[in-house]
Amino acid sequence: MPDQMAFFGMVLTLLALTIIVSQILAATIAGLMNRSVAILEAPQKLLCVQSRRPLILLALIFPLYALSGQLAIDAAQLLSFWVFIAFMLLISVMDFEQQIILDQVLLPLLFLALCFSPVLPALLVNRLLAAAAGGLIFFLIAVLTKGGLGGGDIKLLSVLGLWLGTEKLLLTVLLGCLSAGLISAFLLLGKRKKPGDTIAYGPYFAFSAMIALLA
Structure with missing residues (x-):
């Protein structure tokens, strides 16, 4: 009985946390998009999806946070997982809705990769190499395909390299x-x-980056 109570307590705590995170992410997405209306793909759709975002985000965050909680080896790594997942979902929603990945999102993600460096899966030198190679290679691909890959995608892959290292970036x-x-x-x-x-x-x-990080 005490074990069951502890389990339900953990589930409720996680649910409360993910509700808060989903609300923060939804508000952040709305704020960023409202300030970037001039460069959005379909600004007329903003109001249509705004009310659904918190529920969609909650449905994604809860299982991902629960899974990462089982895989993390300590509190610092768990925090890095949760922060990374939150940013990946923010980027996914914005790019899915409006085909845009903003520097205002990528720059903090880059900074956080350096902050969490001690608990990330590869050595810093390896991750710096992945960031440089990922950015350069996909810039060349974008040039050769004449825009088949957007600038936001190139910068995203470079930042992901700084989080994941060469092997996980390749995955x-x-x-x-x-x-x-x-x-x-x-x-x-x-x-x-x-x-x-x-x-x-x-x-x-x-x-794919979330899968690679948690793998």
């Missing part, structure tokens, strides 16, 4: 490109997308 890229390709193919077959439509890679890379 992120492979999973992200594979999932983006498969889902895009299904959307084309279902006539939900047309050939030539742009793809928001941010959510695919973000969710």
